[in-house]
Amino acid sequence: MARQTIEVRIKRQDSPTGATRWEEFSLPYQPSMNVISVLMEIRKNPFTKDGAKTTPVNWESSCLEEVCGSCTMLVNGKPRQSCTALIDSLGEGVVTLEPLTKFPVVRDLQVDRKPMFDSLKRVKAWIPIDGTYDLGVGPRLSQSEQEINYAFSRCMTCGCCMEVCPQYNDRSDFMGPAPLAQVRLFNSHPTGRMNAHERLEAIMGKGGLVDCGNAQNCVEVCPKEIPLTEAFGELGRQTTVFWLQTLLQK
Ligand code: SF4
Ligand code: SF4
Ligand code: FES
Numbered sequence: 413m414a415r416q417t418i419e420v421r422i423k424r425q426d427s428p429t430g431a432t433r434w435e436e437f438s439l440p441y442q443p444s445m446n447v448i449s450v451l452m453e454i455r456k457n458p459f460t461k462d463g464a465k466t467t468p469v470n471w472e473s474s475c476l477e478e479v480c481g482s483c484t485m486l487v488n489g490k491p492r493q494s495c496t497a498l499i500d501s502l503g504e505g506v507v508t509l510e511p512l513t514k515f516p517v518v519r520d521l522q523v524d525r526k527p528m529f530d531s532l533k534r535v536k537a538w539i540p541i542d543g544t545y546d547l548g549v550g551p552r553l554s555q556s557e558q559e560i561n562y563a564f565s566r567c568m569t570c571g572c573c574m575e576v577c578p579q580y581n582d583r584s585d586f587m588g589p590a591p592l593a594q595v596r597l598f599n600s601h602p603t604g605r606m607n608a609h610e611r612l613e614a615i616m617g618k619g620g621l622v623d624c625g626n627a628q629n630c631v632e633v634c635p636k637e638i639p640l641t642e643a644f645g646e647l648g649r650q651t652t653v654f655w656l657q658t659l660l661q662k
Contacts, residue, residue: 415441418499420450422469423510425517436461447487447494448473470520481570485521486510491572514575525571531591535614539604551602564597566636573630585619589630589640592621596643612654621647
């Protein structure tokens with residue numbers, strides 16, 4: 413018999429410090445829905461499966477094409493983007509939605525990824541430019557350098573890698589895989605290299621590279637297939653060279 417309904421179970425939390433509860437919803441099946449379109453249907457008619465009126469579910473999204481990372485949540489226990497999580501690909505069982513567990517919950521499925529953005533600031537994950545006027549032609553990059561940098565530039569700060577990293581938790585200072593990978597990117601850019609030593613100092617300190625336990629969960633879950641462990645290897649080389657140079661200068 414053709415599928416009639418979509419059954420959804422959602423972990424709800426009204427405020428950052430509020431208690432959590434589970435609510436179940438049942439919607440008429442429509443082909444080609446994704447998790448976000450299911451959430452939008454629930455928002456139109458916020459009644460639980462038992463017919464109780466509830467509040468519309470809160471979540472965050474923007475691009476709807478797996479570029480911004482903001483819609484990331486646990487879908488059936490796995491961190492992924494809800495905009496590209498197609499209901500038809502999730503099987504016919506109940507779809508379970510929960511917020512990521514490594515970031516503070518704002519409300520329902522929306523989390524605050526600020527800790528990750530703070531770490532990106534700490535490692536200066538940007539290219540400094542002097543004003544916004546035309547600076548002329550920039551330094552040239554070889555094809556192979558462009559390919560490496562492109563891979564790292566695809567990070568959308570979704571937080572999937574942070575979610576599965578056993579070392580990234582509220583008992584540790586570890587900054588996590590995504591900010592480290594951006595050090596790899598900006599240190600290999602000809603202009604970004606000007607601040608390479610500051611970035612290396614940041615990751616040689618507390619909560620930096622040395623706290624990575626090399627479990628490699630991060631690289632397996634990254635939706636952009638960013639070579640995270642390759643980045644950590646290269647950063648290990650860069651920090652060792654920098655440390656030796658510092659020693660020799662003393
Ligand atoms: S490295 Fe991958 S998993 Fe981690 S935040 Fe970036 S895109 Fe997401
Ligand atoms: S290799 Fe393991 S410990 Fe290191 S960042 Fe990735 S998941 Fe975390
Ligand atoms: S809405 Fe941007 S990645 Fe899903």
